[in-house]
Amino acid sequence: xxxxxxxxxxxxxxxxxxxxxxxxxxxxxxxxxxxxxxxxxxxxxxxxxxxxxxxxxxxxxxxxxxxxxxxxxxxxxxxxxxxxxxxxxxxxxxxxxxxxxxxxxxxxxxxxxxxxxxxxxxxxxxxxxxxxxxxxxxxxxxxxxxxxxxxxxxxxxxxxxxxxxxxxxxxxxxxxxxxxxxxxxxxxxxxxxxxxxxxxxxxxxxxxxxxxxxxxxxxxxxxxxxxxxxxxxxxxxxxxxxxxxxxxxxxxxxxxxxxxxxxxxxxxxxxxxxxxxxxxxxxxxxxxxxxxxxxxxxxxxx
Numbered sequence: 098x099x100x101x102x103x104x105x106x107x108x109x110x111x112x113x114x115x116x117x118x119x120x121x122x123x124x125x126x127x128x129x130x131x132x133x134x135x136x137x138x139x140x141x142x143x144x145x146x147x148x149x150x151x152x153x154x155x156x157x158x159x160x161x162x163x164x165x166x167x168x169x170x171x172x173x174x175x176x177x178x179x180x181x182x183x184x185x186x187x188x189x190x191x192x193x194x195x196x197x198x199x200x201x202x203x204x205x206x207x208x209x210x211x212x213x214x215x216x217x218x219x220x221x222x223x224x225x226x227x228x229x230x231x232x233x234x235x236x237x238x239x240x241x242x243x244x245x246x247x248x249x250x251x252x253x254x255x256x257x258x259x260x261x262x263x264x265x266x267x268x269x270x271x272x273x274x275x276x277x278x279x280x281x282x283x284x285x286x287x288x289x290x291x292x293x294x295x296x297x298x299x300x301x302x303x304x305x306x307x308x309x310x311x312x313x314x315x316x317x318x319x320x321x322x323x324x325x326x327x328x329x330x331x332x333x334x335x336x337x338x339x340x341x342x343x344x345x346x347x348x349x350x351x352x353x354x355x356x357x358x359x360x361x362x363x364x365x366x367x368x369x370x371x372x373x374x375x376x377x378x379x380x381x382x383x384x385x386x387x388x389x390x391x392x393x394x395x396x397x398x399x
Contacts (some may be wrong), residue, residue: 176230177237
């Protein structure tokens, strides 16, 4: 008999979950249900086992690996992953399939239903994930995908939980940049979207993004080491957002940057920073234009 592992987020009706599981039991599966349900209780049911834990998503992946489960299903209220946030764009397309790396880039760029660590764990252990809801049985599947899709852009995400930190007039000398980021990494601060223009008159400015909840830690750290790091001023810009388009074939398509920047240009939106990976193209811009940018890019490119 094959196994399925199911994770249900914030559910309270045990009977409803049992009924959902029974549909698969009738197909010959044993089910292990993982939850962080606060009110723990003993539940017994034929071929259904409930496991309560503090890190249910990661536990679900680990359980699926240990049981050699056919798949690991995550149930969320809004179901699968869409080409844009449901609150920002009318009738976005549900994504049928994502590669692990695409899903990881989404999580880094603003999709917060699944933690990045959980996706890395699924990738390392080759656990097939299905994202769905109780009311929608057409999941988004996350797995190893062979080859690349014809469509370069699959989805767009918005992350407003960031700030830009700028340090000015840093001496252009060996180790200056290293010392700045070593200071931050020693305190486990995640840094994204670094911009380091060419030095001018033996000095340079540097800008980078951090999560909003790390802002004060970063400011305090850098101010405490100002003399050592030798920058002149520290500037914080909190009115920013990061917009990211993701697709497994971005690195194979010429003109990706041009297409995105053209849409923003036509909307009269200026770009502060650009970051690229093999499957993601991100821009940092003023927060007040974030929703407009998402809608325009989705309409024209996705």
